[in-house]
Amino acid sequence: MFKIACIYRLLLVAMLLFATGCGTLDRPGRDAEIYANRARAYLEKGDYEQALANYNKAVESAPRAGLYRISRGLAYWNHGDYDLALADFNKAVEILPGNPSYYHIRSLAYWKKGDFDKAIADCTKAIEIDPRDATIQRKRRERLGDGGFR
Secondary structure, three states: OHHHHHHHHHHHHHHHHHHHOOOOOOOOOHHHHHHHHHHHHHHHHOOHHHHHHHHHHHHHHOOOOHHHHHHHHHHHHHOOOHHHHHHHHHHHHHHOOOOHHHHHHHHHHHHHOOOHHHHHHHHHHHHHHOOOOHHHHHHHHHHHOOOOOO
């Protein structure tokens, strides 16, 4: 009887975790959040190496959380590691393809690298996902217009 009660308690806990979203793509574990917060603090101090080490731990702790891939990618980007940044942006889009922000960020990377067709395609995809986002619409018009990036 005790074993059955324990099993039911574990099932109840699992159902509660599932119902509250713990462990899903949008709500990663607490450790990952702590590492990401540390990484942001190190970036603000200009300590790229420590920031990157903490973003790596965040990604390891929550490998299916696109936000940490985007954050680490932005850290790479700001440090000039464009290929590593783009790899993280690609993985974030793969993890959560319904997030228009991920496409928008990746479009900036493609644009900066001179891959204009992919940049415009990502802007178009972001607009398809969220047609109300005026920022993405404006950036797409700018890129299609005079080729400038304001």
